[in-house]
Amino acid sequence: MMDMGYGDYQLEAAVSKIHASEAAWYVCDEAIQILGGMGYMRETGLEKILRDIRIFRIFEGTNDVMRLFVALTGLQYAGGHLKELQRAMNNPVANLGVIFGAGTKRFARTVGLSSGPSLSEYVAPQLRDNAALVSKSIQNFGASVEHLLIKYNKNIINEQMLQRRLADAAIDIYASVVMLQRRLADAAIDIYASVVVLSRASRALEKNLSSAGIEKKIADLFCNEASVRIATNLSQLRGTQDLKNYSTMKAIAEEVLNNGGVVQNHPLG
Ligand SMILES: Cc1cc2nc3c(=O)[nH]c(=O)nc-3n(C[C@H](O)[C@H](O)[C@H](O)COP(=O)(O)OP(=O)(O)OC[C@H]3O[C@@H](n4cnc5c(N)ncnc54)[C@H](O)[C@@H]3O)c2cc1C
Incomplete structure (x- = not known):
């Protein structure tokens, strides 16, 4: 996304950081387990990798704080839409389009007619x-x-x-x-x-x-x-x-x- 010139990639960066650092930890831990006792020994070289990759979940923003960022960004974005709807409800006659659009979306979802954005x-x-x-x-x-x-x-x-x-x-x-x-x-x-x-x-x-x-x-x-x-x-x-x-x-x-x-x-x- 950065190479393509997008300026807004913070959320994707946070998600990638969390996912990659936790996947790396899981993969290395599993590799040690598969090798049994030898996996734990220094000669095999995996224990050093495990120690080194442990920091990835902490620095460059701990994963806990990154998770907050991901959740709060999503909530704030959706909150903006709901606020818009709330404002429209104050003057329903002038904002029939906004209210009808939101109502139709919710109704379709409630009765299972809508399957979300098509990918x-x-x-x-x-x-x-x-x-x-x-x-x-x-x-x-x-x-x-x-x-x-x-x-x-x-x-x-x-x-x-x-x-x-x-x-x-x-x-x-x-x-x-x-x-x-x-x-x-x-x-x-x-x-x-x-x-x-x-x-x-x-x-x-x-x-x-x-x-x-x-x-x-x-x-x-x-x-x-x-x-x-x-x-x-x-x-x-x-x-x-x-x-x-x-x-x-x-x-x-x-x-x-x-x-x-x-x-x-x-x-x-
Ligand atoms: C080897 C190493 C190299 C480093 N290099 C650099 C560097 O080059 N540049 C740099 O800027 N920093 C560097 N750091 C610092 C690193 O970025 C910080 O350690 C990291 O950001 C975590 O901050 P902290 O240690 O103060 O932990 P704290 O902020 O005290 O957090 C402690 C724990 O509480 C959790 N926590 C904190 N706040 C919340 C919250 N609101 N909700 C839920 N959980 C929370 C954290 O996730 C963590 O688990 C380095 C650290 C190490 C160990």
Whole structure:
């Protein structure tokens, strides 16, 4: 994107940084595991690589902070659209087009008529099923962002950025906000990674490269697994039990913090 002269690539850069640094860690760790005891030994050379790549998840912006950036950028963008709609509602007669357009989109989504933005024209014909899967994820992602913004209002954006103190300890949104942003960011990362994988496989197929067959297999596998992860992450934005778990995590963290260390005693004394 930078080579093509786009000025707005920060989001893609953040997603790529998170995905690549975590994939590198996973691959090296698995390589050590496959080699067993020898993988752990200095002579094999992998333990040094593992130590060296551990820093990638920390420097150039820690992955936690990058995830916040990804989630908040998406929320702010969608928030702008909802604000526009809110403004239009103040003067419905003059803004019938905006209101009707938004209403039709939501209705189509609710009754399952819309399958999201179509990606099929951008991919090789052999990858159309995968493109439809990614389109569906994008659609669900949009609906989830909207749900978060309507339920939590601008607090979902402000809480991390402003580090505001709790106004009321009982308000659940503050307990959950970090986990919600994380789930959202992980879904966005998987969507973007799927699009990139499809783009790469499409090029291999269209150019009839000798590796096209395996690129297609990898794309099938990645898009299918990613769509399951995306659905899980998005469902965890709404699940009653998930929201309860986030509150419990916060309660445990608070106890540890107030205690200055581990709270529980060893049950055997
Ligand atoms: C070998 C090495 C080389 C380096 N080289 C450079 C360099 O060339 N240039 C440079 O500028 N810097 C460099 N750094 C610094 C590096 O960029 C920082 O260490 C990194 O940005 C993390 O900042 P921190 O260490 O202050 O961690 P902190 O900011 O204290 O973070 C500690 C932990 O809290 C998490 N955290 C912090 N804020 C939040 C939040 N709001 N929400 C959720 N989690 C949060 C972080 O993700 C992290 O896990 C280098 C560091 C190392 C170790």
